[in-house]
Amino acid sequence: MTFENKLAFAQSQDQQDPLRHLREEFLFPKQNGAPFIYLCGNSLGLQPRTARNYVDQQLNNWENLAVEGWFEGETPWMYYHKELKSLMAHIVGAHPQEVCPMNTLTVNLHLLMVSFYRPTPGRFKIIMEAGAFPSDQYAMESQVRFHGYDPKDAIIEVAPRAGEATLRTEDILAVIAANSEQLALVLFGGINYFTGQWFDMPAITTAGHNAGAVVGFDLAHAAGNVPLQLHEWNIDFACWCSYKYQNAGPGGISGIFVHEKHFADTSLNRFAGWWGYQEQQRFKMEKGFMAEAGADGWQVSCTQVIPMALYHASLKIFEKAGFLGPLREKSLRLTAYLRYLIGEINSTLGFEQYKIITPSAATESGAQLSIIAKYNAREIFHALVANNILGDWREPDVIRLSPIPLYNSFEDVFLTAERLLHISKELITPKQ
Structure with missing residues (x-):
């Protein structure tokens, strides 16, 4: 043009x-x-005009149904997250069972690293971009220390070349290849918050897998912004906030993606909570965690109804946009x-x-x-x-x-x- x-x-x-x-x-x-x-x-998306209506609907449910709102009304809270899953799947290129709205971004990053950062004496290193958003840096530092490693030894940051502001894909791939024998996890932002650079996520994922590592992404600046195909690109896991490009309000609910190839892997650790327990058995209150199928099995606490209502309002606008x-x-x-x-x-x-x-x-x-x-x-x-x-x-x-x-x-x-x-x-x- x-x-x-x-x-x-x-x-x-x-x-x-x-x-x-x-x-x-x-x-x-x-x-x-x-x-x-x-x-x-x-940084923060605008408020949808319909946001108040979606929240009012849930406040009315609370007012008129109280505790019965979990199972009664047009949008029973017990299942409300399912209203969002198909809409979220369109945003990130996933199957509905691979995504779930829950918690906030850095909380989800920690929960997913519990499952997907499993260091051993031979494989304990993480590769990330230099200049990642501080929450990612802090999360990785603390996870590494939790497992008994020194971040200086375990975390490898890929920086731009001298005089350049952004990373070259070939440099990222070269660092992955050079550390393949000790690499446990590649964890990048989808888009760097400072420069706005969208990384070559498929190439990074392929290189990470070829090196024997797990690959995940923080999609805070990518989800709702650029077209993603998380399932097709074979990415292992991802999480994102909803309050930037997805307009779900300050501190809005986060979303997670877990590739379906991991659903049957019972060796994965997770910090479990009762909302991730099998839905049909949840209220039996029995000991011994049994995960709900799909990404829903990574839930910990009760679903956050009001934040989900705000997210729902915005996702319906995305649907209207195609x-x-x-x-x-x-x-x-x-x-x-x-x-x-x-x-x-x-x-x-x-x-x-x-x-x-x-x-x-x-x-x-x-x-x-x-x-x-x-x-x-x-x-x-x-x-x-x-x-x-x-x-x-x-x-x-x-x-x-x-x-x-x-x-x-x-x-x-x-x-x-x-x-x-x-x-x-x-x-x-x-x-x-």
């Missing part, structure tokens, strides 16, 4: 957008009476347009004030662009917020902007660039 740096062009693209009606499904925050142009869905296929097509165009307009700003300024470190290839990026501001980065970010542009800030000089195809428009992207250029002219005096 040939882009134009004109408002009329952006508006024409919006008129042609078959998904433009979905914008009305969400509530936008306001400042001084005017709505924000919200480009921070990579899930990730149509959304991904729009996302690629929105992000490419923002990338183009950032280039136009640099051209107007006469130097590279803004450097995008997110890869440009469609196979290596999602909705997020991570942009290094060469001069006055923090001041520019705050000026954007003051001008009703809400992205987010990462130290020391990165502004992350994420046009979300469910609710952002081409006009949003154009106006963001227009205001960024105006702010740049006001705040930047290049040091020659």
